[in-house]
Structures are given as C-alpha cells and as structure tokens.
Amino acid sequence: xxxxAEGLADTRxxxxxxxxxxxxxxxxxxxxxxxEYFRIWVVNAxxxxxxxxxxxxxxxxxRKRYLYSHTILDxxxxxxxxxxIPILKGRLIAVAVATTYxxxxxxxxxxxxxxxxxxxxxxxxxxxxxxxxxxxxSAYRALxxxxxxxxxxAACVALLGGPGLVFALGALTGAVPELYxxxxxxxxxxxxxxxxxxxxxxxxxxxSFGGQPGEMRARAREFLWIYVRAGFVMLGGGLVLLAAVVPxxxxxxxxxxxxxxxxxxxxxxxxxGTLLMIAYVRARTANLVWNATRLGPLRFHSTIRARKxxxxxxxxxxxxxxxxxxLVPWAExxxxxxxxxxxxxxxxxxxxxFRGTPADNVSAVGSEVGDVFDxxxxx
Amino acid sequence: MSRDSTTASVLYFDGRTPIxxxxxxxxxxxxxxxxxxxxxxxxxxxDLRVSPRIGLAPRFIALPDGGQLQCADAALPDVLPxxxxxxxxxxxxxxxxxxxxTSVVMFVLAVSLSYLYALPAVAERIAxxxxxxxxxxxxxxxxxxxxxxxxxxxxxxxxxxxxxLRAGFAELHAGLEVSPLATLEFRSAPSLGANAAAxxxxxxxxxxxxxxxxxTDEEILxxxxxxxxxxELRHPTISLLEHSGLAIIASAxxxxxxxxxxxxxxxxxxxxxxxxxxxxxxxxEFGFDLLRRTGRSTHAFANIMQRLMEDEESGGSGxxxxxxxxxxxxxxxxxxxxxxxxxxDVMVLRDGEDLPAAIRSDLERxxxxxxxxxxxxxxxxxxxxxxxxxxxxVRRILSLPxxxxxxxxxxxxxxxxxxxRKGGLLAxxxxxEVVTRDGETLRLPVPARLGWPERVHEEILRRSGGIxxxxxxxxxxxxxAAGETERAAGILQSAVARLNGGEExxxxxxxxxxxxxxxxxxxxxxxxxxxPLVRGNPxxxxxxxxxxxxxxxxxxxxxxxxxxxxxxxxxxxxDPQGAFEGAAIEAxxxxxxxxxxxxxxxxxxxxxxxxxxFDIAG
Numbered sequence: 002x003x004x005x006a007e008g009l010a011d012t013r014x015x016x017x018x019x020x021x022x023x024x025x026x027x028x029x030x031x032x033x034x035x036x037e038y039f040r041i042w043v044v045n046a047x048x049x050x051x052x053x054x055x056x057x058x059x060x061x062x063x064r065k066r067y068l069y070s071h072t073i074l075d076x077x078x079x080x081x082x083x084x085x086i087p088i089l090k091g092r093l094i095a096v097a098v099a100t101t102y103x104x105x106x107x108x109x110x111x112x113x114x115x116x117x118x119x120x121x122x123x124x125x126x127x128x129x130x131x132x133x134x135x136x137x138x139s140a141y142r143a144l145x146x147x148x149x150x151x152x153x154x155a156a157c158v159a160l161l162g163g164p165g166l167v168f169a170l171g172a173l174t175g176a177v178p179e180l181y182x183x184x185x186x187x188x189x190x191x192x193x194x195x196x197x198x199x200x201x202x203x204x205x206x207x208x209s210f211g212g213q214p215g216e217m218r219a220r221a222r223e224f225l226w227i228y229v230r231a232g233f234v235m236l237g238g239g240l241v242l243l244a245a246v247v248p249x250x251x252x253x254x255x256x257x258x259x260x261x262x263x264x265x266x267x268x269x270x271x272x273x274g275t276l277l278m279i280a281y282v283r284a285r286t287a288n289l290v291w292n293a294t295r296l297g298p299l300r301f302h303s304t305i306r307a308r309k310x311x312x313x314x315x316x317x318x319x320x321x322x323x324x325x326x327x328l329v330p331w332a333e334x335x336x337x338x339x340x341x342x343x344x345x346x347x348x349x350x351x352x353x354x355f356r357g358t359p360a361d362n363v364s365a366v367g368s369e370v371g372d373v374f375d376x377x378x379x380x
Numbered sequence: 381m382s383r384d385s386t387t388a389s390v391l392y393f394d395g396r397t398p399i400x401x402x403x404x405x406x407x408x409x410x411x412x413x414x415x416x417x418x419x420x421x422x423x424x425x426x427d428l429r430v431s432p433r434i435g436l437a438p439r440f441i442a443l444p445d446g447g448q449l450q451c452a453d454a455a456l457p458d459v460l461p462x463x464x465x466x467x468x469x470x471x472x473x474x475x476x477x478x479x480x481x482t483s484v485v486m487f488v489l490a491v492s493l494s495y496l497y498a499l500p501a502v503a504e505r506i507a508x509x510x511x512x513x514x515x516x517x518x519x520x521x522x523x524x525x526x527x528x529x530x531x532x533x534x535x536x537x538x539x540x541x542x543x544x545l546r547a548g549f550a551e552l553h554a555g556l557e558v559s560p561l562a563t564l565e566f567r568s569a570p571s572l573g574a575n576a577a578a579x580x581x582x583x584x585x586x587x588x589x590x591x592x593x594x595x596t597d598e599e600i601l602x603x604x605x606x607x608x609x610x611x612e613l614r615h616p617t618i619s620l621l622e623h624s625g626l627a628i629i630a631s632a633x634x635x636x637x638x639x640x641x642x643x644x645x646x647x648x649x650x651x652x653x654x655x656x657x658x659x660x661x662x663x664x665e666f667g668f669d670l671l672r673r674t675g676r677s678t679h680a681f682a683n684i685m686q687r688l689m690e691d692e693e694s695g696g697s698g699x700x701x702x703x704x705x706x707x708x709x710x711x712x713x714x715x716x717x718x719x720x721x722x723x724x725d726v727m728v729l730r731d732g733e734d735l736p737a738a739i740r741s742d743l744e745r746x747x748x749x750x751x752x753x754x755x756x757x758x759x760x761x762x763x764x765x766x767x768x769x770x771x772x773x774v775r776r777i778l779s780l781p782x783x784x785x786x787x788x789x790x791x792x793x794x795x796x797x798x799x800x801r802k803g804g805l806l807a808x809x810x811x812x813e814v815v816t817r818d819g820e821t822l823r824l825p826v827p828a829r830l831g832w833p834e835r836v837h838e839e840i841l842r843r844s845g846g847i848x849x850x851x852x853x854x855x856x857x858x859x860x861a862a863g864e865t866e867r868a869a870g871i872l873q874s875a876v877a878r879l880n881g882g883e884e885x886x887x888x889x890x891x892x893x894x895x896x897x898x899x900x901x902x903x904x905x906x907x908x909x910x911x912p913l914v915r916g917n918p919x920x921x922x923x924x925x926x927x928x929x930x931x932x933x934x935x936x937x938x939x940x941x942x943x944x945x946x947x948x949x950x951x952x953x954x955d956p957q958g959a960f961e962g963a964a965i966e967a968x969x970x971x972x973x974x975x976x977x978x979x980x981x982x983x984x985x986x987x988x989x990x991x992x993x994f995d996i997a998g
Contacts, residue, residue, distance in 0.1 A: 044474050047483045141398060357395070357397070
C-alpha cells in the first residue's frame with residue numbers, strides 16, 4: 002500500500018492564523034534518496050538472503066519506514082510503526098497457503114476444490130486484517146490511521162468480483178459444468194473495473210483519521226474507461242516495444258548465428274506489453290482515486306502522467322534485470338518520488354476537526370508480538 | 381538542569397490533534413523538559429522512547445502520555461532509550477559505508493552462489509527425500525493435463541513397433557531404482573514435433589514424429605536411455621523445485637513482490653535455459669552407460685541427434701531451446717563408444733565433420749589406408765555375423781570385414797563404380813549392391829528401416845557421378861521399344877564407355893562391360909528388336925594393307941538370345957586377297973548385341989545383315 006494520504010496538518014505557526022473555510026495547500030513531498038536507500042536496502046536484502054527469507058519481515062519494516070519517513074506532509078514525515086513479527090506471521094501463512102495449494106495441484110488435483118472451499122471464508126478476513134494492520138501502523142503526528150469494516154462488507158469485496166471470485170469459482174470445479182464457470186469467470190473479467198471501484202471505495206471509506214472518515218466519489222464508468230484504454234495500450238505498447246527490440250534481436254542473430262526470435266519476440270510482446278499496461282492502469286487509477294478522495298477537510302489532486310510512469314516502469318524493469326536486482330532501491334525511490342511530485346494536498350478548512358481518541362494514539366499500537374489476529378499478508 | 385544536558389528544538393504533538401507546536405527539548409540523564417509557546421511538560425528521561433534511525437529522516441520521540449516529539453537533530457535522540465533495539469543494530473550497520481559495500485559484494489555473491497549451488501543442492505535434497513511414488517503421481521498428473529489440454533493425442537504407431545520399443549526400454553531400465561515405476565508412453569504430438577521427455581516419477585513420453593524420424597530402433601532406444609537417465613537421477617522433480625525456488629528467492633530478495641512480479645517471470649524465463657546444460661551432460665553420461673551396459677552402441681545417439689539437428693534447421697520444432705552444445709554431445713557420444721562402425725549402427729556424419737579419433741584409427745588399421753578424407757557415412761547392420769562396417773568417404777567406399785574369414789577389406793574408388801542399386805528389401809534387411817567396372821559386385825547390407833538403402837544408394841550414385849549404367853540401359857530400352865534403335869545404340873555406347881571409365885574400349889574390358897549391360901537388359905526385358913552394343917572395327921589384314929587393297933564384305937548372321945552372333949554367312953564380298961572375309965567374320969564374332977525380346981523373352985534374331993568395308997583411309 003502506498004503511504005497514507007490521510008493526515009493533514011497545520012504547519013508552523015499557531016492555529017489562530019488559519020481562517021475557517023479557507024483552502025490551503027499543504028506541502029507534500031518525497032525526500033528519499035536512491036543512494037541512501039540503497040545502503041539500507043542492500044544490507045537488508047543480504048540479511049534476508051542469508052536467513053532464507055526469515056529476515057524479510059524485518060526488511061519490509063525497514064523499507065516501509067524509509068518510504069514513510071521520507072514522505073513529508075506539511076513539514077512532518079509519516080511514520081510506520083509496525084513490528085516485524087506480525088508481518089512474519091503473515092508471510093509464514095502465505096508460504097503455508099502457497100505450499101498447500103501447490104502440492105494439492107500437483108499431487109491430488111481432485112482435492113483442490115475442497116482446499117479452495119476451505120480457504121474461502123478466510124479471504125475476507127485476510128483482506129480486512131491486512132488493511133487494518135497497515136492502517137493502524139501508519140501514523141502522522143502521533144495519530145494513527147484507522148480501518149474498520151465488517152466481515153460481511155469485506156466478503157462482498159473479496160469474493161464478489163475480481164481475483165477472489167475466480168478463486169471461489171475454483172472451488173466449484175467439477176461440481177458445476179465448466180461452461181458456467183468459464184462464463185462467470187469471463188463475467189468477472191468484464192466487470193473488473195466495477196470491482197476495482199468497489200475495492201477502492203471499500204478501502205477509503207472504511208478508513209479514518211482523527212475521527213474523520215474517508216470518502217471516495219469516483220464513478221465506475223471512469224474506471225471502465227481506464228481499462229478499455231489499457232487494452233489498447235497493451236497492444237500498442239507491445240508493438241512499439243517490438244519495433245524497438247527487433248533490430249537488436251536481428252543484430253544478435255547475425256552475431257551469434259542463432260535464432261532467438263522464437264523466444265525473445267513473445268517475451269517482449271507479452272511481458273513488455275503487460276508492464277506498460279500495468280503502468281498505465283496504475284497511473285490513471287491513482288489519479289482517479291486520489292482526485293475523488295476526501296478525508297474530512299482534506300482533499301487531493303493527482304496529476305500522474307501515464308506516459309511518464311510507463312517510461313519509469315520500463316526503465317526500472319530493464320535496470321533491475323541488468324543489475325541482477327541491485328537497482329531495485331533506486332527504482333522504488335524513483336517511482337515514489339514521481340508519484341509524490343504529482344500529488345498535491347489541500348486543506349479545505351481547519352485541521353482542528355481531526356480529533357483522535359486514545360485508541361488512535363501511537364502508543365496504543367500493540368507490543369512486539371501483536372495480537373493473535375494481527376497479521377499482514379499484503380505485498 | 382545539570383551541566384551535561386543537551387538541547388534540541390522539536391515539534392510537539394499532543395497525541396490528540398495533529399497540530400504541531402514548536403518547542404525546545406532539554407534532557408540530561410534523569411529528567412527531560414519540553415518548553416514551548418503552549419507547552420510545558422516534564423518527564424523522566426528513562427520514560428522516553430526514540431524511534432529507530434532510518435537514513436537521515438527526522439526521528440520521533442514517544443512521550444509516556446501519548447504525545448510525540450519530532451526531532452530533526454540526529455545526535456540527541458541517541459542519548460535516549462531506543463525503541464527497537466534490533467533495528468538499532470541494523471541501522472548502525474546501514475550507516476557505515478563499508479557495511480554497504482561489503483553487503484553489495486556479499487549480495488551478488490550470495491545470489492550467484494545460491495543460484496548456482498545452493499538452489500540446485502537444496503532442490504536435489506528435497507527431491508531425494510520425495511518418494512518416487514509421489515513423483516510418479518505428479519508425472520501422471522502432468523501427462524493427464526497435457527492429454528486433456530490437447531497437446532498430446534493417441535499414438536498412431538503400429539503395435540508391433542510399440543512392443544519392440546517397450547521391450548528395449550525394459551531392457552534399458554532393468555536394475556535401476558526407477559525401474560518398477562518406469563513407463564513408456566507413446567503420443568502423437570504434431571505441435572511438438574519430434575520430441576521425447578521424462579516427466580517426474582519415471583514417466584517417459586516419446587512422440588510419433590521422433591519415431592518416424594529415426595532410422596533404427598537403436599536410435600530411439602538411445603534417446604530413451606537418455607530420458608531414463610533423467611528419470612533415475614530425478615531431474616524432472618529437481619527442475620520443478622528449482623524453478624519454484626527461484627521465484628521464492630527472488631521475492632525474498634526484493635522484499636517487495638510487486639517489484640518482482642514485473643521483472644521476475646522475465647528473468648526466470650531467461651535463466652531457465654542455462655540450468656539444463658549441466659543436467660543434460662549428466663544425463664548423457666548416464667544414458668551412454670545404460671546403452672553400453674545392454675550392449676548397444678552410443679553411435680545411435682549421435683545419429684539421432686544429427687537427424688534432429690537437421691530437422692530443426694529445416695524448421696522442425698525441437699528439443700533444442702534448452703539443449704545447447706549439440707556438436708559436443710554428439711562427439712562425446714561417438715568418443716564414448718566402445719565399438720567401431722564395424723559393429724555400430726548407421727553413423728551419419730556430415731561432409732567436413734571429423735571422424736572420432738578412435739574410429740578413424742580402427743578404420744585405418746582395417747583398411748590399411750591413411751584416411752585423409754572426410755567420412756560421409758558409416759553403415760553397418762548390427763546383427764552379429766553379418767559382414768562388417770561399410771564406410772563411405774568422400775572419395776572411396778570401404779567395405780571392412782567384421783571377421784577375418786569374411787575376406788579382406790574392399791576398397792573402391794567411386795570412379796570404379798559402374799553401377800549401384802538397392803538390393804532386396806526383406807523385412808528389416810536391405811542392401812546396396814555396387815558393381816565395379818570389372819564386373820565385381822560388392823554387397824553392402826544396410827538396415828532397411830525407413831529407407832536407409834535409399835540413402836546409401838543416393839550417396840554412392842552422387843559421388844560416382846550421376847546416372848548409373850542401369851538408368852542408361854533403361855533409357856536405351858525405352859528407345860529400342862519405340863523402334864529408335866540408333867538412339868538406343870548411342871545411349872548404350874555411353875553406358876559402355878561408363879563401364880570402361882571413358883577410355884578407349886579395351887576388348888577384354890568391353891566384353892565384361894557388354895556382359896553387364898546384357899545382364900541389365902535382360903533383368904527387365906522390354907520388347908524390342910536387337911540393338912547393337914559393341915561393334916568393333918575389323919582388323920585390317922596385314923596382307924591387304926601391304927597391297928593397299930580395299931574392299932567390302934556383306935554378311936548375314938543370327939543374334940542369339942544372349943546377344944552373341946553365330947551362323948554367319950557371307951552373302952557378298954569384294955575381297956581381292958580373300959583376307960577381308962576372315963577379318964570381317966572375326967570382327968562380327970566379337971560383336972555384342974542386346975538380344976531381341978519378344979513377349980518378355982529373349983529370342984534369337986535371324987537375318988541380321990551388315991556390310992563391313994575396308995578402306996585404307998578409314
């Protein structure tokens with residue numbers, strides 16, 4: 002999840018200076034530096050590697066801390082408070098789930114629907130807990146973000162569309178004729194934009210900061226438009242990439258005398274095109290969602306340019322591949338910086354409306370171990 | 381405050397509203413004081429908690445009553461109790477350059493090492509622990525899904541072929557650990573072309589196209605031996621684990637799956653191919669052992685690889701994307717052979733390809749020749765007792781005996797080849813017959829399966845210069861049957877010339893050549909009249925020459941069913957010395973004809989007439 006957009010603040014000076022009802026822009030920036038972050042990242046990556054991934058939960062905390070604390074709103078950085086253990090728990094669960102799924106696919110395909118059926122009730126729970134965890138561990142000026150949602154609402158979002166629905170359909174394989182399943186899966190593909198909207202809305206409107214709930218007013222139609230265009234982007238982008246890559250491939254063939262076309266061309270078309278499409282969707286969706294989000298008197302304006310983001314994603318991918326992954330921190334910083342550059346925050350009114358209860362206070366965040374149900378399976 | 385207190389300017393948050401208030405923090409070992417416009421609070425220093433250092437970001441100091449301080453100064457917070465000591469250590473590490481530099485080096489090393497050694501080792505370990513039964517279940521599931529997805533269809537191979545190959549397969553895996561579970565599956569897979577694969581748990585799949593492409597059972601069994609090696613060494617299972625492991629490592633390293641999701645699959649796909657080289661070598665060696673153990677030749681492996689390579693180049697799909705180093709593997713197959721071509725199956729080499737040293741010396745020893753030229757084909761059936769290896773080089777045919785009593789090696793230049801034809805094709809057995817200009821016949825038994833004699837025949841034909849004598853004779857027969865006797869005779873002249881090597885007809889050789897052609901003619905008789913084959917000029921009698929006498933002789937004779945002349949009769953002559961008649965008769969006696977064929981049977985032809993003239997000038 003991106004660093005929280007909530008939180009608003011008063012800058013230096015006293016509150017009396019603020020007139021009620023006036024709109025003020027809040028300074029929002031990302032001050033992370035690639036080199037500095039690299040040092041942090043590489044040490045953590047190395048430790049993760051030698052501990053076979055166990056340290057990765059701690060690494061994630063460090064990473065998020067860096068990103069949060071270098072995102073500054075109105076002079077104060079955000080804070081990431083999480084303890085590593087709940088994250089580790091989440092990861093272990095993810096590993097266990099993946100292994101079970103994997104094994105059942107290969108060894109006992111017949112049991113797969115039952116395994117999935119068993120897992121389904123937990124999906125909304127995982128979704129909700131992760132969102133709540135992330136929210137509770139995101140803080141600004143000693144107040145944390147909050148996320149509260151009922152199981153029912155979480156289930157609607159998790160299971161009635163998108164990947165969750167397809168997952169649920171998996172449970173029905175064999176019990177229901179494949180044609181119906183394919184039909185419903187196709188339907189979920191077509192209704193993906195609506196589901197995206199539902200998901201975003203779910204996240205924003207169940208979040209709150211200092212007692213002020215979030216609102217998101219984007220229309221589903223706008224999401225649809227994004228995805229329709231994205232399809233063209235994928236095609237067009239893939240072809241453009243191909244045109245750029247073909248001379249290289251031909252030169253390579255001439256040099257080594259081997260036929261690479263069969264492997265490289267679909268790779269470039271497929272992955273390259275998908276990458277560009279993802280970048281496009283993310284850029285447009287970010288703009289759409291930010292522009293439609295309000296948190297009390299706080300509102301946002303995002304002007305991410307899809308083309309620029311696609312370029313960033315593309316060059317990041319190439320850089321990461323060529324550097325065996327060492328350029329990952331630079332890529333992250335670069336992406337984050339651009340996003341923040343394009344995001345502006347406005348305060349329509351007074352920050353005094355934000356008033357936290359003791360439960361919202363940073364000190365109320367759980368201890369090192371956390372609650373039993375405290376876990377984070379998000380990426 | 382005491383003398384050793386430190387001061388810093390901070391922002392104060394009360395913990396209930398997100399409002400920042402400027403203040404000054406003063407702290408010593410015991411007490412801390414925060415003072416600002418609306419703030420005046422005191423705490424015990426020990427009750428303060430400072431957040432871990434992260435880069436150069438401002439740090440936060442948590443106050444016991446829920447408030448917080450934002451402190452830009454990096455030094456002061458270190459005085460206060462740390463919030464998370466473990467992070468403190470890591471932060472310390474991160475802060476030092478040399479740690480960062482070392483980490484980079486160690487990171488790259490660790491990634492490379494784990495990819496090269498740790499991952500395969502772990503995957504292998506896990507695979508060893510997995511029971512083969514489980515692996516087989518996995519393999520069967522994969523096969524079922526491939527069947528279901530339409531990649532594989534039912535095989536169209538005849539049952540007899542399947543039985544034979546199954547028997548060979550069983551022989552190969554006898555005694556192996558995977559033996560009880562090893563199964564051979566035949567499938568039709570047009571989209572995959574000629575292919576064979578080992579699935580987990582001893583399931584070996586071979587496509588119909590591969591069987592069609594092979595020329596002998598030995599070649600398929602060589603491939604199966606290789607696949608059995610994979611199965612026995614658990615490579616399919618290990619490979620599966622490695623690929624999953626790679627994905628996991630990548631995620632762990634990047635720490636953030638969203639980054640990897642993008643770059644990951646690409647990287648894995650690119651890296652995939654290099655994994656196979658080492659495992660393929662291992663499987664090769666093991667497979668060769670299996671072949672040798674069951675008395676089979678590894679040459680067959682090289683042969684089928686050759687065929688696959690040629691097929692691949694002509695656009696067939698192949699096993700090749702992850703099968704690099706084909707030439708090296710073929711060389712190793714041939715070098716590792718414990719037999720020479722004499723007992724090997726068909727060895728297919730390309731022009732310009734080096735004959736393995738051991739085989740070359742073998743050949744040279746047997747033939748007594750210095751093989752300076754490239755070997756084109758080395759052919760031999762594998763049945764014991766049959767004559768040994770036959771090697772076609774660029775310039776010669778070598779027929780090398782398998783046993784001493786089969787006669788010495790025959791060595792034949794292509795220039796000496798008068799004719800070549802495919803011999804009888806009974807079941808598995810075929811042969812190519814090479815006829816020399818001297819009329820000798822060299823028979824090379826060649827495995828008949830799927831047209832090998834054809835291949836050898838073509839090769840010899842090509843190298844000995846094109847149309848064989850037989851073809852010429854057939855052509856002549858066509859003309860003769862159409863009544864174009866002169867044309868037929870003309871063609872037969874060139875046939876004779878071919879058999880004579882283009883030299884002046886030596887009577888002795890001409891006779892042999894004529895015999896050969898007559899034999900060819902009678903081999904496939906076509907109804908036609910007699911065609912002159914050899915009509916040498918009469919010898920000018922010495923007496924007549926001395927007297928510069930000229931004349932002519934008109935003869936009538938019969939051409940018998942063997943094409944020879946008899947019952948000659950002088951009808952008329954102009955013969956001053958009386959010497960011409962004798963000379964003419966002698967000449968005609970040596971004439972050779974293709975006999976008359978009526979209803980497919982050679983019959984004598986009577987009343988053939990000729991006038992032989994004797995001129996000084998001619």
